[in-house]
Structures are given as structure tokens and as C-alpha cells.
Amino acid sequence: MKKIIFYSIIALLAISFGACNDEWTDEQYRKYVSFVRSGYSETYLNSNTTDGVIHYKIPIGISGSVTNDRDVTVTIELDPDTLVDYNYAMFYRRDDLFFRLLNEQHYSFPKGKTVTIPAGENVACIDIDFKLEGLDLVEKYILPLAIVSTSEYEPSPVKWYKKTLMRIIPFNYFSGTYSAGAATIKEEDDTTPTSVATREMRVVSDSVVFFYAGLCEEDARDRATYKVRVQFNADNTLSFTADSAKIDFTAEPSTWSINEEMDALQPHLMIRTVTMDLKYSYKDVTNPSYEVKYNLAGSYTLERRRNIQIPEEDQQEIFEW
Secondary structure (H helix, E strand, C coil): CHHHHHHHHHHHHHHHHHHHHHHCCCCCCCCEEEECCCEEEEEEEECCCCCCCEEEEEEEEECCCCCCCCCEEEEEEECHHHHHHHHHHHHCCCHHHCCEECCHHHEECCCCCEEEECCCCCEEEEEEEECCCCCCCCCCEEEEEEEEEECCCEECCCCCCCEEEEEEEEECCCCEEEECCCCEEEECCCCCCECCCEEEEEEEECCEEEEECCCCCCCCCCHHHHEEEEEECCCCEEEEEECCHHHCCEECCCEEEEEEEECCCCCCEEEEEEEEEEEEEEEECCCCCCCEEEEEEEEEEEEEEEECCCCHHHHHHCCCC
16 A cells, blocks of 8 residues: 555656756746846947958847747837936036937938847847948947837837937057056146146048047047047057147157067966057147147057957957957
8 A cells, every 4th residue: 555655656756857858848937028238238349351341230138038939120210319317417507518319311221110020039130331431430429229119029118129229439550548647747847747647549431530639638628629539550650630729739659569478377368568659749729818838748558369260350249458
């Protein structure tokens, strides 16, 4: 009798565990469609292209615990209203800091704004081409998009998941955030030096970037007045052009150099260090009744890690910014 009871219990347990295992073959969550990179998303675009067009893919995915079993057609559209709300929430009345809507002349969807995620797949990409020549990065730009329709399932109701604010950040060989502490800045009649910790170089073209002179804060209202373009010449010299004559910018001979070495612990990563040796002077004209002449001398340094196993145009995912 005891053996009969024992074997009955074993059989019941086996049936129970089998039923539990079968449950995992079913969907455990409700399936939704969303951007893989939803909400505010910094989008790095390699501007070093042969045809001036930056080809990019926007991934869209289906959530859930099991693989999608049907074709799902998804359509996206521009969503400028979300950008308006985001700017107000982030900056309130500092409209000079607002993200600007990327103009349609700088992007296109070569295959349209609709994509089909095929059965057996959970992700598909919408192709987008960027043409950023002439884009003045004194301002910061966002391309706001939203999922507006799906043939199956629903766009995710969770805040931001069905929307993406693509912050457009072009980069080239010389752009990025440089360490600037080694460059001293002095007033013309003062021997006490000062400096800034970092200085960002933003893209103008393949071999040209721009920065803000001296002590100008990168979010200052009058930052455009202090914009200085720097050309990295093939003979390792630097050429400067200030956008505004007001700051009376003058530069002495300056140079740049580059050093590349492989990472000791991750041999597929190359450490690329760009060093700018600078010497220039400019006027701070923020207060017209009290202009101050500054002299800068020293170096800016940028360190970037590059994966030698992937093409240059795909490097945007691994850079330390």
C-alpha cells in the first residue's frame, strides 16, 4: 500500500513539473512594439564618409519572452511636439540652450518610414541617411520620432518607449572632448594662471573642428562670439579662423601630433591620442565696457579607443565621449 502511495505521489509531481515546463513555451508578457533606443538617445554619426552621406539604421523591436511568430509592419513619423515638451522640462526659459529640430534637408528615409519585422525575428531597422554639411553645431540638434502605427500588437504604452529623441552628434578623426588642464590662460596684465578642465571640439568638416576660445563656457549665451575653427593640416600644423572679429583672435605657430598604441589588456583596441600644442590670444568682450585680453599657452589632449576589428564607419558605438 505504501509503495502505491509513493509511486502515485511521484507521478503527480512529474505531471506538475511537466506542466510548469510547458508554461515557459507560452508568452509570459504582453508583446509591444518600441524603439530599441527609446527616449533621449545620443546618436554618434561618423562624418568621415566618401560620399558625404552618413548611413544609419534605427532599430525597432518587439518585447516579450518568446520569438515573434508573425510579420509586423511598423510606421514612424516626425514628432516635434515631444521635442517642445522635452526642451521646456530640461531648460525651462533658457531657450538659448533648447535642442533644435533637425531640418529635413539634413536627413532622408531612402526606403520610407515603414519597416516589416518578419516572423521569427524580434528586431528590424529603418534606414536613414544624414547629410550634415553646413550644420552649425553651436546649436544642438535632435530628430524626434514616434511609432504611429503597427499591423500587429501595439506601440508600447510605457512613457518614451514608442518615441525616440535622437541627439545628433557628428564626429570625425579630431572631434571630441579634450583634456584642457595643461593649457594655462592668463590675463594680459596678470601673472596668475587659470585653466578649464575640458574643451569640446565639434565637427565642421573632415579635418576641421571648432571650439570656444579660452574661458568661454560651452553653454554661454554668447558662445557663438567665441567660436574658433581649427584646421588640422597635413604637415602637422594648425590653422585658426575666428568667426567674430570682435574677439581680436590671434594665434602663434601651433602644431598637432598623434600617437597610437594597442591596449595591453584588450589587444583589439587601439588607443589613439591626439595632442594639440596651442598658443593664442583673444579678447573677452562679454562686458563691452570692460574688455579683457587673455593669452593661452599649452596643450589639449584627446584619447579615443578604436576597435580595429570593425570598420571605421561603425566606430560610433565604442567611443568614450
